[in-house]
Amino acid sequence: MASQSTVRSQTPPQAAPPAPPKGLAALGRWLAKRRLAVLLVTMVALIVAVPFGSDVESRLSEGGITVPASESARADELLNNRFEGGSPHLVFIAAAGRSIDSPDVGADATALTDRLAKEPGVVQAASYWTLDKPPTLRSKDGRTGLIMVRLAGDEDEVRKAAARIVPDVVGEQGALKVTATGVTAVRMAIEKRSEEDLTRAELLSGPLVLIILLLVFGSVVAASTPLAVGILAVIGSFVVLRLLDMVVQVSVFSVNITTALGLGLAIDYSLFIVTRYREELARGRTVHEAVGESVRTAGRTVLFSALTVALSLSAMLVFPMYHLRSFAYSGIAVVVLAALGSVIVLPALLAVLGHRVDALDVRRLFRRGRRATAARTDTEGFWHKLAMAVMRRPLPFALTVAAVLVALGLPFLRAEFGDSDDRVLPASSPAYQGAQVLREEFDNREGSPLNVVLPDIDPAASAGKVAEYAEQLSTVPGITRVDALTGSYSEGARIAPPGPASERFKADKGTWLSVVSDTEPYSERGMDLVETLRAEPAPDTVLVGGQAALLVDSKATLGDKLPWALGIIALSTTVLLFLFTGSLLIPVKAIVLNLLSLTATFGAMVYVFQDGHLRWLVGDFTVTGMLDIDTPILMFCVAFGLSMDYEVFLLSRIKEEYHRTGDNVSAVAWGLERTGRLVTAAAALVATVLLAFATSSLTPLKLLGVGLALAVIVDATLVRGILVPAFMRLAGRANWWAPRPLARLHRKIGLDD
Missing domain, CATH: 3.30.70 (Alpha-Beta Plaits)
Structure with a gap:
């Protein structure tokens, strides 16, 4: 009996059955089970979407740079509705x-x-x-x-x-x-060039992206899956833009960023999902288990990353010009669709492929035998060694890189801002050539006068006051002629009596004056002239409009709204990263390092595109001595979102390792090792798509592509490879600290699994 009792006591208890998957893991397994239905629905949606969204560019609006309710906008509205006149x-x-x-x-x-x-x-x-x-x-x-x-x-x-x-x-x-x-001919030429250049950029970047994906995955099948999600995201975004255009005005130029951002982010997100899936297969999991675990881990990170990028882009919604708001519409749409495609359509596709995801391994052409296709994450590779080297001397590394980035950003302190005119076009453009004829062969800016509107004055009873006001304006330095209801004036004297052309200044109520100058409208002198005219004593209420006035109002509005946009980005980043990590220091670190990574980009904008250096490297363009006023804001929101994208992917692995070991140094090193290769590949893919814009003949597109590509490269190398390990080593356990009330809050509502 004793012997039997001993035997029974040594028998291990029966293991409890594994808990059923829940949350994103359950979603992943559900998608794997219903993979054919998911793919069938996707194909039907795609068939419907292609014809519906294919002509989106022809339906979107070309304008959107005017600030609603601004003085220049009200002046232009009066000229259109009451006088049917104004600048040509x-x-x-x-x-x-x-x-x-x-x-x-x-x-x-x-x-x-x-x-x-x-x-x-x-x-x-x-x-x-x-x-x-x-x-x-x-x-x-x-x-x-x-x-x-x-x-x-x-x-x-x-x-x-x-x-x-x-x-x-x-x-x-x-x-x-x-x-x-003229203004409209130039804008039409810009729109046509933009469409042509975008098509060429897509044709150029597509094969290069596929080559990089093949280098990363080694398998034709695995490399094709991110491209499939990218195509879905771009087509879906065109549909969203078409639907939005039925409700609000959407700028046609938003299509440019949609294609680049959609393809880049979809490939980024898919890259992490597919890589995690292959890792789980290599660990011996079944296909359904690997899909579920990939959605639970990488999928969760993708969704969180997409949320941070979307919130960064949403900051552009605070600006009233629908030109900028349209970039937010298109950007948010493509981010959401890229994320949904990666966590819904891609898992179903992976479940269909199973182990065949590694089929057509091109590396067999260059190697003897066939190696395992899953990336090994248990060896101390390049990124682990780099992180450890940096963390042994964190302060010198951090100070050196920070100093280099700040130095590269110093040119931005002398940035000058204007608006896009004919000079952004290539020299071969007829609209550009015509504008150059106006500059070189004519003494005045007849095609871009300032419009001074007196909306409340009685033109018949106040003809004398109008004449005196026109004489007064004609004496302002830089003004060559003032045309009014009472004739034409120059240097304080009337040079021509009223004629048939003067009838354009007449209405039942109010009148207006056409003020011709010798000044380039999109220049500091042109903007100063607007302020001078607005300050001149007038016989009644005055509204000053025209191209230069539009730029003045745009700069003022952007300056007023920019703190709100930056506040949205800072607050949303802080809240989301706290929910993700439970730390107060990590969100602050992320904001500071992201801003630091952008300094080189903004300095390059001035050094290259404002000052005209290194044109041989980025392609020839006309140097105007200023930057397009909208581009820095667009670049900041997009680049900050992309930086947060890589930050989240790195933090997810660092946090996973830290929770497992409690060792901050080891967590940083292994987190970088497990994401360094992927983040570098993702950055290379996004940079390739963006650098294709450098082939554009339009200066703003060239600037956007080169600037964003530089931001991505700097962030994925100097910031993620050096500054992040150095900072996290210096902070130590404080990286993961939060006050007790916030720690309790994070345990309740944090984004842990």
Whole structure:
């Protein structure tokens, strides 16, 4: 009996059955079980989406740079609705090859001007020949004259009318050879170039991305899965933009960032999911188990990362210009779709592929035999050794890299901001060439005057006051001529009496003045001129509009709203990273290091694109001495989001290891080892997609691509490889500290598994 009792006591108790998966792990297994249904639904959705979203560019708006309710916007609205006048949208340059005062030239030019005036959508057409031959509309050599056309409607209606009129006018017109420029002609050329350059960038980056994926995975099948998710994300975003356009105005230029960001993020997210899936298979898990575990771990990180990127992009919603808001719409849409595609469609696809995910291993072409395709994460590789080297001397490494980044960012202190004009186009563009003719052959900026609106004055009873005001404005330095209801003025004197063209300044209530200067509108001097006119004593309420006034109002609005945008990014980053890690120090570290990583990018913007250095490296462009005012904001939001993307992936592995061992140094080293290769590959993929924009002939697209690619490369190398290990080594256990109340809060609502 004793012997039997002993035997029974040594028998191990029966193991409890494993707990059923829950949360994201359960979702992953559910997707694996219903993999064919998930893929079938995806294919049906894709078939519907392709025709619906394929023409999205033709439906989106081209404008959106105006600040609603600003002084320049109200002035332009009054000019459109009450006077049907204002600055010309199109400027036709009519070259005769001989004196434009020749009778036959005058007859052809007058006929063309009259024909334009009768075109649908044209509210005003005037020329050198119909305005009593003012010298400012004649070139210095007397062989070229100007025809100026104002179109009716909003930005989209103006663009449609211009697209119909310009092709019929450009070319030989009797004795004249006509070319087109002006604000609308330039914007149409920019839009057309943007579409062409985007297509070329996609064709260039696609094969390069596939090559990098093959180098990372070694398998054609594994490398193809991220591309599939990227295509789904981009097509889905086009559908979202088309749907949004039915509710709000969406800028056509948002499509540029949609393609690059969608493809880059979808590949990033898929890269982490597929890598984790292959690791789980290598550990001996079944296909369904590997899918579930991949969704639970990498999928959770992907969702959290997508949330941080989306919140960074949402900061652009505080700006009232729908041009910037559209980038937020498209960016958030593509981030959400990339994440959903990675955690829903991709797991179903992996469940179908099973172990065949490593099929068509191209490395067999270069190696003897076949090696295991799963990346080994239990050996001290390059990234582990780098982290340990940095953490042995954290302070010198941190100070050296920080000093280099700050030094690279110093040029941004002298940044000057303007708006995109003809000079962002390549020199071969007819709109650019026409604008250069205006600069070189004409003394004034006839195509971009300032519009001074007196909305409340009685023009009939106050003609004397209007004349005095026009004389006063004509004495302002930089003003060459003022046209008003009472005639034309220069240097304080009337130089021409009122004529037929003066009728454009008349309405039942109010009047306006056209103020022509010798100043480039998108320049510091042009903006100073706006402020001077707004400060001049006036007989009644005054609204100053025009291109330069639009830039002044845009700068003021962006300056007012920028602190709110930065606050949204800082607050959302702090809250989300606290929920993710339970730490107060890590969110602060993330913000500081992300800002530091952007210094080199913003310094390069000024050094290369404002000052004109290294043009041989990024491709030729026209140096204007300023940066497009919207681009730094767009780049900051996108680059900060991408930096947070890599931060989250690294932190997820560091936190996983720290919870397992409690050793801060070991956790950082192994976290970097297990993500360093992937983050580097992801950064290389995103940088490849973005650098394809450098082939663009448009300066803003070139700047956007080069700047964001540089930000991604710096962040994935210097910041993640050196600054993060150095900082976390210096902070030690304080990395994971939080006050007791917050620690209890994190245990309740934190984003732990």
